[in-house]
Amino acid sequence: MPADHNQHLIAEVLRQQALLQARLDDEQYNLNLLAKRLWAQQESEKAKLSRELHDGVGQLLTGLTRRLQSLSSNQPEFQELAQLSQMALSDVRQLSRLMSPTILDDLGLVPAIKWLCRNLFEHEDCQYECQFDCTLELPKDISILIFRIAQEALVNIIKHAQASKTKILLSSHHQTIRLDIIDNGLGFEHEKVEKGVGLMSMQDRAQAFNAQLTIYAKANKGSRITLTVAI
DSSP states (O other), rough: OOOHHHHHHHHHHHHHHHHHHHHHHHHHHHHHHHHHHHHHHHHHHHHHHHHHHHIIIIIHHHHHHHHHHHHHHHHHHGGHHHHHHHHHHHHHHHHHHSSHHHHHHHHTTTHHHHHHHHHHHHSOOOOEEEEEOOOOOOOOHHHHHHHHHHHHHHHIIIIIIIISSEEEEEEEETEEEEEEEEEOOOOGGGGGGGGSSSHHHHHHHHHHHHEEEEEEEEESSSSEEEEEEEE
């Protein structure tokens, strides 16, 4: 009887554990769905703001630039103002495109990452190399996830790493896609990885899609960010 009783207790404990695990899995699934909706809403807001910048502020700056250019032909003192207005217009257009890159929808992920690299590194003293070996047809939300992770990582490199070389690798194998971004910059201390808003945003995005994000960095030895997503 004691043996039977112990077996019954063990079976009950295992049953309770299975129920608890099932509840935890359901909660995690629901949290991921909520996170995906929040990221989708954020992308929608970015697209709306991008259109407002392009159609509102951009149009006003276009009109102002043309007017100043017209005036500068007869009044040289307006030439500098015209140049400043043109620079502001270029910045607004660039910000609008980065907030909601239509190339991602029009041409796909690989051309979008190439475009992103050209724009971000255009005026930077940092060489970059892109290697693409991705043959998968990607859902829109996965393409946005990978693009935003790449964008955040590259912006961090430009702002903080002081790197002279950056490599962007995108590959696929069976139903898995992998993004690697490697730089030879300053790196950072591992214990500080989770303190930055940008890195936290990347980790939150990856978690919402059950993707694996690993960050390896060492002071003065560069960094490597790897995102792996199952399609």
